[in-house]
Amino acid sequence: xxxxxxxRFAVSARAGEVSAILIRPPKSRLLLVLxxxxxxxxxxxxxxxxxxxxxxxxxxxxRYQFPYTEKGGKRPDPQPVLLATVRAAVAxxxxxxxxxxLLAGGKSMGGRMTSLTASExxxxxxxxxxxxxxPLHAAGSPGSSRGDHLQNVTVPMxxxxxxxxxxxxxxxxxxxxxRLGARxxxxxxxxxxxxxxxxxxxxxxxxxxxxxxxxxxxxxAERT
Numbered sequence: 356x357x358x359x360x361x362x363r364f365a366v367s368a369r370a371g372e373v374s375a376i377l378i379r380p381p382k383s384r385l386l387l388v389l390x391x392x393x394x395x396x397x398x399x400x401x402x403x404x405x406x407x408x409x410x411x412x413x414x415x416x417x418r419y420q421f422p423y424t425e426k427g428g429k430r431p432d433p434q435p436v437l438l439a440t441v442r443a444a445v446a447x448x449x450x451x452x453x454x455x456x457l458l459a460g461g462k463s464m465g466g467r468m469t470s471l472t473a474s475e476x477x478x479x480x481x482x483x484x485x486x487x488x489x490p491l492h493a494a495g496s497p498g499s500s501r502g503d504h505l506q507n508v509t510v511p512m513x514x515x516x517x518x519x520x521x522x523x524x525x526x527x528x529x530x531x532x533x534r535l536g537a538r539x540x541x542x543x544x545x546x547x548x549x550x551x552x553x554x555x556x557x558x559x560x561x562x563x564x565x566x567x568x569x570x571x572x573x574x575x576a577e578r579t
Contacts, residue, residue: 357381357410364447366422366440370432373440375419377451378406383415385576386455387485388448390441390465393431396424401462401550405487408565412573415455417448421465431464434471441472449480458576460485460513463522463549467501474507483511483579485572488549491523491531499527505535513540513575515568517547542571 360377376397379386387409391397397418406416421440423432431437445459459473459481460466466486473484492498505512514532516523525543532539544567546553551564 357407360451362447362451364419364443366436366443370422370436370439371425373420373422373425375417375444375447376406377415377417377448378410379415379452380410380413382413383452383455384413386415386417386448386452386457387572388417388419388445388457388459388469388481390419390444390459390461390469391421391424392461392463392465392488394429396420404561404565405462405568408562408569409572412569414569414573414576415452417444417451419444419447434468437464437468438472438475441469442478445478445481457481458483458485458572460487462487463490466490470508470512471504473510474504477509481510483513483576484508485513485515485575487515487568488520488551489514489516489523489528490549491528494521497524497527499531502528502531505531505539508538511538511540511575511579513542513572515542515544515571517544517549517551517553519546520549522549540575542575544568 357380362375363372365372457480532541546557
């Protein structure tokens, strides 16, 4: 049975403490610090199932709350608070698993906040970033400016994107990944939307999609 440990760590004196969940399977090869998206916390079904599936591939996860979800709120914290939380989470994750190489990232907003944090100053001990649905633009408003900061990120990045993701037009995201050179890897999940749901006609279920996401992450991490 994979050990699960619930933790707390401090973001700042003003923002207070937030909760985290460490899942560390036996013979873990690395630890992914995983932030949630804007509309749901770390206990959302996708976050839980993703962590469990990643564990089956030897990837430990450190999921955490942002202060607004810790307090039961719906509106995300101001960006400086979100970025401070990312940095504090990475430090807390390293403190509880110093022997494991670190990756950082998250679902949608959580991934973008991680990249913004890393673009301002490298995240200590983090060797790469993983984005589960990078939110490049608002639905119905294609644009690429939200990805401008990625050029300032110094570590490799993996973009896991659904081909039907309305928050990331692939004709805009692909050029960004290409411009990143060796630092940018794009893995497209056919027929998946921003939540990685796929139509029934594909014959694929949630477990199959999660397995592909975990496999892509593990394979990329081995090469990074």
